[in-house]
Amino acid sequence: MTVVAFERKHDTGEWSERELGTILAALSAATAPGTGREWETGTTEKGDVQFYLLSPLPDQACELCVSRIGGRYILEDGLGRLLFEHRNLDLVALHAKAAVPSTSWLMVRAITLWCAVRSAFHEKAEPWLVEGEELFVQFVPQLAAFA
Structure with a gap:
């Protein structure tokens, strides 16, 4: 396993409205009322923000995770595999939309x-x-x- 040291910036530890809007707009089809999917936000043990796309009840397993670490956005699947990372949230959101099964x-x-x-x-x-x-x-x- 390779450990990557990210540069740390002390930010508020919360998603901005623009960031959440960008992610939710990209995942609007996945989070539509008929799908049963929900989303949640959280933080890592280091205080970095995360966005989780959760599967329908009763499991509510994490299907997708977007993290902001040191100014970079990291997209992972539900198993923790890296799918994409970039400093541009719009690109990450586009990859997130493609990663969710329709x-x-x-x-x-x-x-x-x-x-x-x-x-x-x-x-x-x-x-x-x-x-x-x-x-x-x-x-x-x-x-x-x-x-």
Whole structure:
């Protein structure tokens, strides 16, 4: 693990309204009311500010984190992996927007369920339909003889 020494500036330890506005504007689709996601702010043990994008209840796991350390903005995923860092918050916010999956977990599960049902139908039911059609073709001429 590499340790990077950041230059420290003593600031207020809070996000400015402009900074929060920039982050929230970039993540507006992710924090929309229907998604169930929420956001929260906090600080590190050294007093550096952080912004957290939280997953829906009940887990509320951190999906994305933006930190301001020594005038640099650091973007990390929920596992703490570095995604991007820069002094320009607009660039970091743009990368944050791209890092958030746009498809909800419910939609992903619905698509997966649909594919599983369709696959099961094609594997199990389709051979019965084909065999039934073949039997029908063989017996129709014999049924016509009775008419």
